[in-house]
Amino acid sequence: MAQATGSVPHHERHHAHHFKTGMEEFEACKQGMWIFLVTEVLFFAGMFMAYAVLRVFYPQMMKDVHQLLNWKMGALNTVILISSSLSMALAVSAAQRGEREKIVRNLWITLLFAGGFLVVKYFEYSHKIHEAILPGKLYAYQELSVAKAPLFFSVYFVMTGIHGLHVIIGMGVIYWLIRRASRNEFGPNYFTPVEMTGLYWHFVDLVWIYLFPLLYLVS
């Protein structure tokens, strides 16, 4: 079984024993990844549902309260994540061509962007925590007393929190890819992990592209 247990340069790599060809293995992984992303969509769909319920029941509250969020920071993070998607895509295409340097460089750039996203998020969160703009019963912000406002921040923190968790997990995986790429493990006949991580990363990016207008730009 020549699975990814040790460091195997891509040109020496064999597919797992229960697949007939490397292509078949790649196709299976790709399908599996897509199905996984479907489950992710449904996972977030639950939260979007909770958001939609609030939006329908308390539209005015949503409008009043979302102004406590800093849309400039949100917009900055949107730009950061879109850029990271681009560098990720470049990393994938480099992997397909087996250009080790380029894979590693683009993955580092992606990682950097992801870190930048978290830094911006850190400033947003710490500001909110400082002001006691918190979810549910923890909410103690005095300046704005709109009924149900705490519910908005429940949804805000849960959604961005879980999204942030996805970013952190993605960063771990990207770092793992960098290690493997520097050992020259990826090339034209084996780039599955890079491509799969790419799909995941684009998904994480896409979720943010929905989150940003829904949370920061309620109108």
Place this chain on the structure above:
Amino acid sequence: MNKLLLCLLFITSTAQAATIPVAASDVAQSWDGIYWFLVYLSLVFFVGIVAAMIIFAVKYRSGVYKKPKYIHGNTPLEIIWTVIPTILLFVCFGWGWQVYKEMIHAPSDSMEVRVIGKQWLWQFVYKNGTSSVGDLFVPVNKPVKLIMSSEDVLHAFFIPNFRVKKDVVPGMYSNVWFEAKVPGIHQVYCTEYCGTSHSGMLARLIVLSESQWKDWLSGKKIDVDALPADPTFPGFRANRLGEGMPDAQAGTQSGGQLSLADKGKALVSTKGCVACHSADGSKLVGPSYKGLYGREEKVVEGGKTITVTADDNYLRESIENPLAKVVEGYPPSMPPYKGLVNEEELAAIIEYIKSLK
């Protein structure tokens, strides 16, 4: 032959009676209609399927039948057994929906009683201010609508003899209605799991004659033990609450005190509501109470103007969370009263608003 039929009829009717609660209202009788229809329809299918299975098992057992037929299906047959059940199912659905409509539409002249569920007892509050725990007293042959809410967790109000049930949810009002045709005591259960003593959260629905009921309402004690027992289980007493609970009538506060609406009137002045809401139709900071209940109101919700009916749930929301729907033309300035009024006070205030026609 006739004797056989009669005998069969006797057996089925006895079996029917033994396996279903007494139908103590017209709705319950309609319910029984569709229920027995479903039972017999199911029996036809069940007996058919099991009989076929047994006949096949005997006839085609490998010991005697050695020529299994090489067939893969039979399209006409498959269409038949798809289409016929579909039609029957929609008959069931349609009939069921008809009965459901009876269940949900309380007559407009229904007598209203407010029900408050809390772990683990039922409290009943009547219009005249009487309140009782564990026993709900109603007159016979009069539609009764219960307006129910919960002080803590989910409960559900279930009277088997009337085939009605509804969840009792904190933060909103739900309703059931019934018209008792059978005087006596009927069992009431909580049917939404609510913690430790869920199974002790029982109540008795006590159906009295009109005059007895009026006596009770004006403070006279009723000898409940002299009333007919739950007709579903002759020989057994209906139960109210777990053991060791106080006698309901001892806990009953009735006669002499304020009616529910009068309590509400007192409350709106002590809580300061009257500063902004008049009772005579004059326009102050907020809309007047007069004629409000049941009116169609134009309200602003999230910047959009919509029309709502000022019913119990709307009034409740407007007291607890007034800015959710602000009546058009009025400033959004009322503070939320959530947590400042309890279930009983809410009920009283709404009853008061209701009384100002």
Place this chain on the structure above:
Amino acid sequence: MSHSASAHGDNYLNHSHGLKSWLLTLDHKRIGLMYLFVILGMFLLGGLFALGVRLELFSPGMQYLTMDQYNRFFTYHGAIMVFMVIIPLIPAAIGNFILPMQIGAKDVAFPRWNLVSFYVYILGATIASSTLFLKGVDTGWTFYAPYSIKTGSSATLVLLGAFIMGFSSILTGLNFIVTIHKLRAPGLTWDRLPLFLWALYATSIIQVLATPVLAITLLLLVLERLIGIGIFDPTLGGDPVLFQHFFWFYSHPAVYIMVLPAMGVISDVIPAFSRKPVFGYKAIAAATFGIALVSFVVWGHHMFVSGQSDFANFVFSFLTMLVAVPTGVKVFSWLGTMYKGSLRFDTPMLYAMGFLFVFTIGGLTGVFLAVVSVDVHLTATYFVVAHFHYVMVGGTLLAFLAGLHYWFPKFSGKMYSEGPARLASWMIMVGFNVTFFPQFILGVLGMPRRYADYLPQLTTLNRISTMGSWILGIGFLVVAWNLARGLKSGRASGPNPWGALTLEWMTASPPPHENFLVEPVVTDGPYEYRGEKALMGDNA
């Protein structure tokens, strides 16, 4: 052939040795068996809680348990049986073992993830079960808010456990879908796929689509308990009915995660013991998908009295009716398969026929609950309890036992004794019906579910039910004893004791490490029992 020696000697059981070779195995067969034994252990635990519940209900009043203890008993019974037993039972245990073999593959597509899924299940089950030694959990398996927010019991850990087990379920489903898509043997076209696999395929789709919604629901509830986010908590402005929508959006499809694989087993067993092609192959496959599809739009029928709008009640009642049609099609098709077959009544077939009997009752009583007005009276009473036990126990568990006896020779290469196996199947049938049929009547008479205590007028029916549970319990013990004896000293079964035609029977029993020594090529459908040629010898 150089392989023939290994065909007689080497198999997945003796391919490697030692505890580690099991715990770290990537072989789907070994993972399947590990699942099987752990799930059966959980089944024993859940069963003991059930016996405790029934024992307490032998008489009115509180006998052996306090009300709080009783509430924990029924909660553990429900949560263990639903999340840890019935959901993974057929797919993760039998399916893991059989699925790759039925498509002629060496393994599932992602063997590592398969093992991960097993340990994720163990982790979730351990976390949830650890509460047995803490404050217990008393919310009922449905975790309805706001009680589940307020209760002082260890609900948080159980919610986390169920949340984690959801990932195991997702991984299994994902693995199965890809495996069926990508690893079928040459010639195994979709219209030759055994119906068990159609069922697992549909089940996997539901697992993948519905489980994430449960995951987020449970996570929100955990956050509700930990920091009070308020989404489901009416005192913080949230909506407890919203929780029910979220919960049933998963948990109704979950009912079909439990029952579709069972139907799949039945669809495989009945033709094999009728020596006749399955009747209406395409109709059954289509019905499987019909059920899976409709399962996503009927969740509101759990909430007819919850306070959701009457319009919602109308729609959900209407849609729920649609579930009965494909279910009926399946039942009729199984009967059609028996018609003019040459029927043999080995234990798997006895269970399959028992399944037909009880599942018909379970299905028909489901129609009662789908009719909105009828449901108003029956919901949350023992009628519902009886109904879903007829579907879950009578349906899924009987089908599981059919499958367990059917594939036992494939798992072990040995045969159990037929006599005790048949006796046990009768005991289970009798015990089951004695336990649960009286509950229909109790429900119509108004006895609510989850009651620690009940009114004395309901004693007789409750006593019958409790005594039935004893027969049922002994029946399961006989099954366990008989199968254990078969494992130890059963006679060799040979590769294909039933003369079945699906691919798993085309290799040795127990199968070799990589299932097939030569990749099989499929040239025919899975149930092409051709007339007299399909008959087994008299010895069989």
